Amino acid sequence: MSRSTFLRAASTTVAVAASATLLAACGGEANADGDPATTTAGTPSASPTGGSAAASAASATPNSGTPSAAAEAFTVTHIGGPTTILEVAGARFLIDPTFDQPKKYKSGLEKTQPPAFGTDGIGRIDAVLLSHDQHDDNLDDAGRELLKKVPVVLSTPGAHKRLGDHVTGMASWTSTELRTPKGTVKVTAVPALHGPDGVDRGEDGEVTGFVLSGQGVPTTYISGDNASVKVAKEVGDRVKREIGPVDTAVVFAGAARTPAILDNAPLTLTSQNAALVAKDLDPRKVVAVHTDSWNIYSEDMASLVKAFQDQGIAGKLVDMRPDGTPANLA
Numbered sequence: 001m002s003r004s005t006f007l008r009a010a011s012t013t014v015a016v017a018a019s020a021t022l023l024a025a026c027g028g029e030a031n032a033d034g035d036p037a038t039t040t041a042g043t044p045s046a047s048p049t050g051g052s053a054a055a056s057a058a059s060a061t062p063n064s065g066t067p068s069a070a071a072e073a074f075t076v077t078h079i080g081g082p083t084t085i086l087e088v089a090g091a092r093f094l095i096d097p098t099f100d101q102p103k104k105y106k107s108g109l110e111k112t113q114p115p116a117f118g119t120d121g122i123g124r125i126d127a128v129l130l131s132h133d134q135h136d137d138n139l140d141d142a143g144r145e146l147l148k149k150v151p152v153v154l155s156t157p158g159a160h161k162r163l164g165d166h167v168t169g170m171a172s173w174t175s176t177e178l179r180t181p182k183g184t185v186k187v188t189a190v191p192a193l194h195g196p197d198g199v200d201r202g203e204d205g206e207v208t209g210f211v212l213s214g215q216g217v218p219t220t221y222i223s224g225d226n227a228s229v230k231v232a233k234e235v236g237d238r239v240k241r242e243i244g245p246v247d248t249a250v251v252f253a254g255a256a257r258t259p260a261i262l263d264n265a266p267l268t269l270t271s272q273n274a275a276l277v278a279k280d281l282d283p284r285k286v287v288a289v290h291t292d293s294w295n296i297y298s299e300d301m302a303s304l305v306k307a308f309q310d311q312g313i314a315g316k317l318v319d320m321r322p323d324g325t326p327a328n329l330a
């Protein structure tokens with residue numbers, strides 16, 4: 001198996017497990033409204049497919065002097081629903097794991113299509129970026145099992161409370177740094193609103209987006225379950241101001257709706273609003289997910305393509321089918 005040493009950052013909401021393999025620990029207050037706070041601590045990487053990763057301090061690769069990550073693979077693999085693997089700077093991130101076969105859930109949600117492949121086919125995963133854990137279409141039963149085998153899981157403070165210390169709860173605009181043999185990827189948690197502007201869904205609506213950045217790392221925005229153009233624009237503005245232009249946006253679209261919540265109001269971006277967000281953020285590439293495989297998505301990829309055509313930005317869209325084929329974003 002391939003082996004990488006990964007640095008995990010911890011926000012103040014979670015204690016880093018004591019480990020003899022800690023590589024570094026530097027201070028930093030996680031705060032929701034001040035400057036981005038970054039904390040860093042070490043943890044070994046492990047293979048979810050069962051290999052061991054006996055990381056040691058000696059195997060750590062210093063950040064400085066490493067080859068530019070720009071020369072490394074930058075690919076996205078869509079597995080179904082929101083579930084995607086993003087490979088950047090030598091790190092393999094898994095977004096919102098869902099790997100169940102079609103089934104109905106107690107929540108009323110229904111998985112309608114199988115994943116492109118199961119958890120035994122995903123290879124090494126260095127970190128899960130979990131936008132939220134409350135909803136089956138973002139974390140299903142097989143996805144929950146998988147979390148236990150992945151060395152780093154980044155999510156919301158609520159997910160940390162519900163899922164345990166294995167999950168780092170990140171407040172908005174706090175950051176963690178994940179070190180790979182190829183470089184360092186900074187992961188910043190960013191706001192997302194799981195419903196219409198002005199509506200507070202409480203715990204059920206707590207969700208986070210993420211931004212990946214770093215030297216040689218294409219700045220990548222991952223929206224999570226966000227329905228608000230305003231919130232996405234605010235994130236984009238701050239990222240442009242503090243980090244730089246957005247290279248790639250992974251947008252959760254599909255206009256998820258359910259009669260049980262807010263009278264069928266869209267709980268994620270409509271196709272039209274996804275196009276507005278893309279136009280405003282102006283990334284080089286847009287990866288649209290969260291339009292297939294679940295019964296609560298009310299708008300499909302065809303409507304999304306049409307909306308992007310209407311805005312004159314269809315050329316930004318990566319052809320993203322949930323078939324498990326890696327698409328090159330470089």
Ligand SMILES: [Zn+2]
Pocket residue numbers: 132135138194225
């Ligand atoms: Zn959700």
